[in-house]
Amino acid sequence: MKTIYLDNNATTQVAPEVLEAMLPYFHEFYGNPSSMHAFGGQVARRLREARAQVAALIGASPEELIFTSCGTESDNTAIRSALTAYPFKRHIVTSRVEHPAIHALVACLAKEGYRLTELPVDGQGRLNMEQYARSLTPDTAIVSLMWANNETGVIFPVEEAAALAQARGILFHTDAVQAVGKIPIDMRHNLIDLLSISGHKLHGPKGIGALYVRQGTKFSPFLIGGHQEKGRRAGTENTPSIIGFGKACELAARNLEKENTTVKFLRDKLENALLARIPLSQVNGDRLNRLPNTSNISFAYVEGEAILLMLNEFGICASSGSACTSGSLQPSHVLRAMGVPFTMAHGSIRFSLSVYNTEAEIDFVIDKLPPIIARLRVLSPYWQPGAEAGGAF
Amino acid sequence: MWEYSDKVKDHFLNPRNVGEVVNPDGEALVGSLACGDALKLTFKLDENHRIKEARFKTFGCASAIAAASGLTEMIKGMTIEEAAKVTNQDIADYLGGLPQEKLHCSVMGREALEKAIANYQGIPTAAAEEKIICECFGVTEKEIERVVRENQLTTVEEVTNYTKAGGGCGNCHEAIAEIIDRVRAEARPAARPQLSNIQKIKLIEETIDREIRPSLKQDGGDIELIDVIGNRVLVATRGACAVCQASHLTLKQFVEAKLKELVWPELTVEEVS
Numbered sequence: 001m002k003t004i005y006l007d008n009n010a011t012t013q014v015a016p017e018v019l020e021a022m023l024p025y026f027h028e029f030y031g032n033p034s035s036m037h038a039f040g041g042q043v044a045r046r047l048r049e050a051r052a053q054v055a056a057l058i059g060a061s062p063e064e065l066i067f068t069s070c071g072t073e074s075d076n077t078a079i080r081s082a083l084t085a086y087p088f089k090r091h092i093v094t095s096r097v098e099h100p101a102i103h104a105l106v107a108c109l110a111k112e113g114y115r116l117t118e119l120p121v122d123g124q125g126r127l128n129m130e131q132y133a134r135s136l137t138p139d140t141a142i143v144s145l146m147w148a149n150n151e152t153g154v155i156f157p158v159e160e161a162a163a164l165a166q167a168r169g170i171l172f173h174t175d176a177v178q179a180v181g182k183i184p185i186d187m188r189h190n191l192i193d194l195l196s197i198s199g200h201k202l203h204g205p206k207g208i209g210a211l212y213v214r215q216g217t218k219f220s221p222f223l224i225g226g227h228q229e230k231g232r233r234a235g236t237e238n239t240p241s242i243i244g245f246g247k248a249c250e251l252a253a254r255n256l257e258k259e260n261t262t263v264k265f266l267r268d269k270l271e272n273a274l275l276a277r278i279p280l281s282q283v284n285g286d287r288l289n290r291l292p293n294t295s296n297i298s299f300a301y302v303e304g305e306a307i308l309l310m311l312n313e314f315g316i317c318a319s320s321g322s323a324c325t326s327g328s329l330q331p332s333h334v335l336r337a338m339g340v341p342f343t344m345a346h347g348s349i350r351f352s353l354s355v356y357n358t359e360a361e362i363d364f365v366i367d368k369l370p371p372i373i374a375r376l377r378v379l380s381p382y383w384q385p386g387a388e389a390g391g392a393f
Numbered sequence: 394m395w396e397y398s399d400k401v402k403d404h405f406l407n408p409r410n411v412g413e414v415v416n417p418d419g420e421a422l423v424g425s426l427a428c429g430d431a432l433k434l435t436f437k438l439d440e441n442h443r444i445k446e447a448r449f450k451t452f453g454c455a456s457a458i459a460a461a462s463g464l465t466e467m468i469k470g471m472t473i474e475e476a477a478k479v480t481n482q483d484i485a486d487y488l489g490g491l492p493q494e495k496l497h498c499s500v501m502g503r504e505a506l507e508k509a510i511a512n513y514q515g516i517p518t519a520a521a522e523e524k525i526i527c528e529c530f531g532v533t534e535k536e537i538e539r540v541v542r543e544n545q546l547t548t549v550e551e552v553t554n555y556t557k558a559g560g561g562c563g564n565c566h567e568a569i570a571e572i573i574d575r576v577r578a579e580a581r582p583a584a585r586p587q588l589s590n591i592q593k594i595k596l597i598e599e600t601i602d603r604e605i606r607p608s609l610k611q612d613g614g615d616i617e618l619i620d621v622i623g624n625r626v627l628v629a630t631r632g633a634c635a636v637c638q639a640s641h642l643t644l645k646q647f648v649e650a651k652l653k654e655l656v657w658p659e660l661t662v663e664e665v666s
Binding site for chain 2: 111301302303304305306309310313322323329330331342343346378379380381382383
């Protein structure tokens with residue numbers, strides 16, 4: 001059975017060009033870039049190129065990038081570093097819809113005694129910028145707001161938010177793991193201090209990420225040890241992955257236009273067709289201000305895991321914000337923060353596309369999903385044909 | 394992805410007895426939209442008072458659908474008395490087992506069956522007066538007591554897997570732990586031989602070695618017995634336990650529970666550094 005992969009916000013396939021770029025650095029050029037000999041030195045040269053490739057994608061200078069093991073490490077490093085840099089400031093501002101890499105981290109910091117403001121979002125997943133501005137205090141050490149939401153794709157106005165923080169002398173971090181490579185980002189034109197990137201979300205390998213640290217930003221390392229990354233992140237460089245990450249960023253820069261045209265076209269086609277064919281369905285999140293590849297749709301009175309497993313029978317891969325799939329017993333914290341009613345939250349499906357998806361695949365899903373929802377609704381004790389979507393909380 | 398048995402997959406993809414019996418003899422709806430799963434069960438008896446027809450409608454995940462489908466197959470042909478004896482474990486067994494985190498689906502099946510039988514017998518359900526322990530999922534003290542007793546549960550996590558209780562805000566964890574302690578205490582034989590101090594210490598040491606340390610070591614932790622004063626067991630945490638913020642929970646919910654169960658019910662565990 002052919003796999004139709006529409007779960008690219010979870011992870012992506014490594015691009016063939018990326019794999020090709022990486023392979024020689026496992027077996028052939030395995031030297032340590034820190035070594036004095038030319039055998040290692042040639043790898044150091046390739047790392048410099050990779051760093052420049054990543055930097056170019058976001059308009060940074062190469063020295064502003066620190067390679068890490070993943071987006072989560074970048075997030076942890078950024079927040080911990082800010083708190084260490086300003087030890088007398090005890091307040092953190094973030095939102096209720098952050099990825100667990102921030103959400104769970106700040107919950108842990110709150111237990112350590114930090115004061116926490118988790119900004120609410122409206123029904124479309126948007127921040128209230130006035131409320132945000134009011135939350136900033138002289139005691140605020142750092143603001144961390146995600147650039148784009150992993151579940152809904154909703155984009156936060158982080159550049160505007162960073163400017164407000166900067167004016168008050170507060171460090172600003174953004175988890176841009178879902179945004180980089182999908183929408184244009186240029187660090188020369190904003191005031192963001194710290195930004196997290198992940199390799200495997202943009203057709204690079206897993207196990208590699210980067211943290212952008214704006215020149216002049218006070219920084220305190222998370223991993224202590226060797227002098228790698230100019231002493232800002234110890235540990236022998238993951239050379240094949242860094243090289244692959246660099247290549248992936250180069251490809252992403254080239255494909256950026258496609259994201260907003262081809263990918264967006266397919267996403268919109270999928271979304272509009274499903275909304276038209278399936279009664280009592282809705283899109284979760286601000287449709288006007290969203291990543292071009294993400295669609296989070298809810299189908300009332302059915303449960304997400306059941307939908308996913310039936311899609312799985314056709315080789316279609318997606319994910320859900322339902323309780324049964326979230327690993328907890330509650331539906332997604334993002335949908336709950338948006339006030340999506342339980343009737344809808346349990347039946348939410350996230351499709352996330354990539355440049356590798358084809359129109360034929362989208363047509364296949366448009367064909368297969370409506371009968372699945374109809375079938376599950378026949379099973380559901382709450383489903384009455386012609387029923388209105390209630391607000392059952 | 395969950396590891397579902399072939400039988401669960403089969404009942405999910407080809408559910409049996411979907412729908413509602415017309416003019417049912419017994420019917421019940423358990424669960425809710427908010428909880429993420431719900432089951433409506435209806436049945437009809439034949440002239441010999443055996444269940445002739447049973448049908449279900451389920452809102453929920455694959456295992457909730459499979460558990461309901463399996464249940465309707467199981468009870469067909471049973472008398473009311475026989476059906477009343479079906480346990481959640483029977484449902485899980487019928488399906489070739491369920492993942493730990495999904496056992497609440499089998500409990501939901503048993504609850505629906507019980508309520509439908511009560512409905513047939515004309516017994517009003519007294520749910521309104523029962524004490525709710527878990528506010529998030531509306532789970533009562535009675536329900537928790539019952540799963541603990543029937544399935545010999547010993548931890549809060551297990552209770553969550555079986556009933557969802559404690560799976561939301563977590564405020565009821567302590568109350569659940571108390572219920573477990575109480576039910577486990579009932580289950581123990583009343584008359585225990587008195588232990589001498591030496592016997593008690595020896596038994597504590599053996600229990601730590603055999604039952605407790607291997608589990609802790611899996612997570613990189615360890616524990617050392619420092620002293621026993623009366624029923625107070627003084628221990629020191631080592632390895633990962635020594636720096637783990639949740640270690641006091643481990644000490645209370647795991648170490649102490651094990652020692653109470655296997656050595657002496659009045660034992661308490663205290664950490665000394």
